[in-house]
Amino acid sequence: MTERSGARPRTGERPRTGDAFGELLRAAHAARTGRGPRPVLGSRDPVPVVEVVERDDGFISAAPADRYLAEPSAWPGADRAALDLCRGRVLDVGAGGGRIALALQERGLDVTALDVSPGAIDVCRERGVHRTVVGTVGAHDGEYDTFVLWCNNLGLLGGPAVAPGFLAALARLAAPGARVVAQGTNPYGGSGDPVHLAYQDRNRRRGRMPGHLTVRIRHRELATPWFDYLLCSPDELRDLLRGTRWRIADVDDSEPSRYTAVLRL
Amino acid sequence: MTERSGARPRTGERPRTGDAFGELLRAAHAARTGRGPRPVLGSRDPVPVVEVVERDDGFISAAPADRYLAEPSAWPGADRAALDLCRGRVLDVGAGGGRIALALQERGLDVTALDVSPGAIDVCRERGVHRTVVGTVGAHDGEYDTFVLWCNNLGLLGGPAVAPGFLAALARLAAPGARVVAQGTNPYGGSGDPVHLAYQDRNRRRGRMPGHLTVRIRHRELATPWFDYLLCSPDELRDLLRGTRWRIADVDDSEPSRYTAVLRL
Numbered sequence: 001m002t003e004r005s006g007a008r009p010r011t012g013e014r015p016r017t018g019d020a021f022g023e024l025l026r027a028a029h030a031a032r033t034g035r036g037p038r039p040v041l042g043s044r045d046p047v048p049v050v051e052v053v054e055r056d057d058g059f060i061s062a063a064p065a066d067r068y069l070a071e072p073s074a075w076p077g078a079d080r081a082a083l084d085l086c087r088g089r090v091l092d093v094g095a096g097g098g099r100i101a102l103a104l105q106e107r108g109l110d111v112t113a114l115d116v117s118p119g120a121i122d123v124c125r126e127r128g129v130h131r132t133v134v135g136t137v138g139a140h141d142g143e144y145d146t147f148v149l150w151c152n153n154l155g156l157l158g159g160p161a162v163a164p165g166f167l168a169a170l171a172r173l174a175a176p177g178a179r180v181v182a183q184g185t186n187p188y189g190g191s192g193d194p195v196h197l198a199y200q201d202r203n204r205r206r207g208r209m210p211g212h213l214t215v216r217i218r219h220r221e222l223a224t225p226w227f228d229y230l231l232c233s234p235d236e237l238r239d240l241l242r243g244t245r246w247r248i249a250d251v252d253d254s255e256p257s258r259y260t261a262v263l264r265l
Numbered sequence: 266m267t268e269r270s271g272a273r274p275r276t277g278e279r280p281r282t283g284d285a286f287g288e289l290l291r292a293a294h295a296a297r298t299g300r301g302p303r304p305v306l307g308s309r310d311p312v313p314v315v316e317v318v319e320r321d322d323g324f325i326s327a328a329p330a331d332r333y334l335a336e337p338s339a340w341p342g343a344d345r346a347a348l349d350l351c352r353g354r355v356l357d358v359g360a361g362g363g364r365i366a367l368a369l370q371e372r373g374l375d376v377t378a379l380d381v382s383p384g385a386i387d388v389c390r391e392r393g394v395h396r397t398v399v400g401t402v403g404a405h406d407g408e409y410d411t412f413v414l415w416c417n418n419l420g421l422l423g424g425p426a427v428a429p430g431f432l433a434a435l436a437r438l439a440a441p442g443a444r445v446v447a448q449g450t451n452p453y454g455g456s457g458d459p460v461h462l463a464y465q466d467r468n469r470r471r472g473r474m475p476g477h478l479t480v481r482i483r484h485r486e487l488a489t490p491w492f493d494y495l496l497c498s499p500d501e502l503r504d505l506l507r508g509t510r511w512r513i514a515d516v517d518d519s520e521p522s523r524y525t526a527v528l529r530l
Contacts, residue, residue: 012322015324052317058278060280
């Protein structure tokens, strides 16, 4: 698909705003189980379901979505190890396809899967998660011993404007002695990709944290609203926690850029 | 990556116009050979290189790009069979990563790989294609016995406005007795996906052929210009050839939607 005869400048229409993430997970679940509509290429070969993430500088990335549904045996070792940090009543924040909730549920923990995506929560239910909620931590009620922000979901801190409210919401839902088990990406631990370094510089010029991403997920005709997602170093996380009820109790940063942090009240 | 705290409407910047297709192929070639920069996800796990195609109605699709580099043993049977239809001096139009050119070259044919993408032609060269040209059929000189429009590249006919000039350019380059071996997609043979049917209706309302796609390829920070790509049925192809020097000599439409057509002067 290469020779662009008749090419001319033209602007595309915008995708429709909707639950692109949920539809993506539904498709990945269908591909995994063989039930439900699966994507095809040229109406011919089944293709893996791919998550497309668009950043507000025009950068686009794409990676197979099946990782959202993978069994623990297929996880990186650090992710499996993080399961051991969870106890009691668990709130899985941004539960996605429910792989963490299912793994913890199988260990006998009392898990609630929370996600703003109705499609994601449908997939969680279909896969056997018992307790599910469509919504945000700010609008949720309950009492939990562990909050899980898995698979980079420390990014839900969003940035300095959003993080205090988000962390206060978790504190409000926290039982005495509660902890947050969170995975984040250190934006300074990567390969020095010039495109990402330029985005960090652009953020600095705008007075934002360098790892402050504004992105949306696209799936077929749908796009989520643009949302903020934060990559921060453990040191930056420490700064963000200042003035909140949370502090860093432990950080496992044995991997170069991904780390697991345990926060305590 | 799901809870969208702090979500608010915002418009992203446009990607930079450039050789997104060529850079995609370079990345897929690097992933296949293990040499050169490979994409990673969260600076951690290597991920397959994925081609992202955006349509001008906002629809986006994504599929692994490795198929552009696959060996004949991994091709669908109909594609392998189509190799037998090629003879003499071959012009591979829209050669991409050179998989067809390489396969024909190994059979002893005298193949020229033509692509508008400099990156695609670089990959062709690195993979061992001897004759390569960056450019379009309209700007190219030579004499050929076979023109190859592989892997849906009948789409390069673009539409009724572009097709006559494109076909005239091929006729100008044609040796006596030359043929076109072309693969196309019948837009009416698919699964009845409502999103695609709506796009066809939109085209009809605009006086375009139903299968007339306007798309661009996106890769990281780059996008190709928007270009036209035509899905047409064998009957519509016959109509498009009217008034040109080409006629359909044979169509293999044993698959439901993809077909191989041989055109002759």
